[in-house]
Amino acid sequence: MRRRVPADRSGGGPVNVGKIAAGFIVIVSLIGGAFLYYTQVYAYYQPVAFQPGAEIMLTPVAGDAPEPIIAEDVTGIDGESSPIRFRACFKTPMTLAMLSETYRIYDKAEPLNAPGWFDCFDAAAIGAALEKGEAVAFLSQANIHPGVDRVVAVFPDGRAYAWHQLNDSLED
Known part of the structure; x- marks a missing residue:
């Protein structure tokens, strides 16, 4: 064995x-x-340096050239790696009634998520408020980059948010 x-x-x-x-x-x-x-x-994100007096612009109903609006406490981020990385938070003393009569409404507004560390921008809350009619979206600048619009959403209490989103100009 x-x-x-x-x-x-x-x-x-x-x-x-x-x-x-x-x-x-x-x-x-x-x-x-x-x-x-x-x-x-x-x-890929860096703070945005806004020009005093021209931080945020909206496109008027009667014209194509965006014009600055009153904006306070503006903070923003952007990235060169993508034209849709821009996000901004600010306050405006302008009323929704005045803004709605003067500037173009943006019907297809869909806020995009921001990085978690940019905590003033909550895309889900902004989007829900837009759907419920608790906020109004305006065209800031059309084709700020080819195929990309800058959109601004304003709440009745003056809180406002800006972002870039794709538009339909490049679709076939």
Whole structure:
């Protein structure tokens, strides 16, 4: 009868190489994931420098040239990597009635999500308010980039938000 020799369980040999390779893959994946997260959420955004007196513009009903409106406490972000990364938050003392009579309403307004760290801009809340009629969207500037409009949504209490969204000008 043959005697069985117990297996070597000292941890040496090919088993250690496999553990090291798996650990290396996990570490590289975590670093790559963190880098990808950072680039998507933080890296491509920078604060917007608004010109005093011309921070926010709206397009009048009787004309195509946007004109500045009264805007206070304007903060914004933008990114060069995409024409639709622009977001801004501000306040205006102008009433919705006056704005609605003077400037173009934007019917297809769909606010886009902002990075979580830009916490003044809540796209879901703005979109819900637009659907319920609690806020009104206006055309700020048509084709600010080819195929992209700047849109401004204003609430009755003067809170207002701006963003870029795709328009229908490039559709076939």
